[in-house]
Amino acid sequence: xxxxxxxxxxxxxxxxxxxxxxxxxxxxxxxxxxxxxxxxxxxxxxxxxxxxxxxxxxxxxxxxxxxxxxxxxxxxxxxxxxxxxxxxxxxxxxxxxxxxxxxxxxxxxxxxxxxxxxxxxxxxxxxxxxxxxxxxxxxxxxxxxxxxxxxxxxxxxxxxxxxxxxxxxxxxxxxxxxxxxxxxxxxxxxxxxxxxxxxxxxxxxxxxxxxxxxxxxxxxxxxxxxxxxxxxxxxxxxxxxxxxxxxxxxxxxxxxxxxxxxxxxxxxxxxxxxxxxx
Numbered sequence: 001x002x003x004x005x006x007x008x009x010x011x012x013x014x015x016x017x018x019x020x021x022x023x024x025x026x027x028x029x030x031x032x033x034x035x036x037x038x039x040x041x042x043x044x045x046x047x048x049x050x051x052x053x054x055x056x057x058x059x060x061x062x063x064x065x066x067x068x069x070x071x072x073x074x075x076x077x078x079x080x081x082x083x084x085x086x087x088x089x090x091x092x093x094x095x096x097x098x099x100x101x102x103x104x105x106x107x108x109x110x111x112x113x114x115x116x117x118x119x120x121x122x123x124x125x126x127x128x129x130x131x132x133x134x135x136x137x138x139x140x141x142x143x144x145x146x147x148x149x150x151x152x153x154x155x156x157x158x159x160x161x162x163x164x165x166x167x168x169x170x171x172x173x174x175x176x177x178x179x180x181x182x183x184x185x186x187x188x189x190x191x192x193x194x195x196x197x198x199x200x201x202x203x204x205x206x207x208x209x210x211x212x213x214x215x216x217x218x219x220x221x222x223x224x225x226x227x228x229x230x231x232x233x234x235x236x237x238x239x240x241x242x243x244x245x246x247x248x249x250x251x252x253x254x255x256x257x258x259x260x261x262x263x264x265x266x267x268x269x270x271x272x273x274x275x276x277x278x
Contacts, residue, residue, distance in 0.1 A: 042068025169231025170273030
């Protein structure tokens with residue numbers, strides 16, 4: 001005997017509620033590159049033997065904090081620093097990185113937290129910034145690169161390329177035309193069509209990378225992220241392909257020359273005023 005339409009409607013509604021809850025929960029944990037944060041949710045319960053509600057609530061909050069910290073640590077380990085390395089690799093290779101990550105996680109405070117009286121559970125949301133301060137993941141991720149010598153930006157391949165004089169405020173590289181989705185990394189590289197690196201962490205001041213990050217990822221050339229990072233008069237070029245596990249944009253030699261010549265005059269690369277349009 002088949003189910004009635006009313007029963008089917010109820011089951012469908014219930015399924016949609018479950019799926020919606022699952023999506024909402026998933027969105028509460030992981031890396032948000034647009035906002036520049038890593039987010040983790042923790043849930044904890046107090047001991048059933050707790051003598052009063054206040055103690056039970058405090059125990060639940062402590063347990064939720066530990067759960068969120070574990071979630072944050074797991075999320076951090078999967079963050080891609082370069083095209084071929086994640087934070088887990090750096091932590092295993094350099095004790096200083098692991099120590100700094102551990103210290104940052106322990107110092108994180110909740111951005112949201114509440115006690116669910118009916119279930120006697122505490123829920124906490126922790127967020128770690130990718131860049132911005134000594135409490136950001138960047139302060140740990142770039143430790144292995146800190147002592148590397150700074151290298152000047154290369155000269156344009158075409159020596160006759162005139163130095164731009166258009167007062168560019170930043171650089172936007174459109175990657176959406178490559179047919180691939182650019183992968184997010186903390187330390188991206190821009191190359192020219194010959195494979196020469198024209199922008200990378202070795203060209204930048206270490207302290208500036210920690211605070212600002214090397215690039216932002218936007219959905220269009222004129223959205224809020226692009227305007228905030230690249231300013232109101234950006235140089236806009238198109239990537240010809242994505243290299244290194246689709247993490248690093250490649251521009252034509254001609255466009256690379258335009259970028260380097262413009263930067264000699266306007267210095268936007270030095271300011272990390274770079275945006276990749278996804």
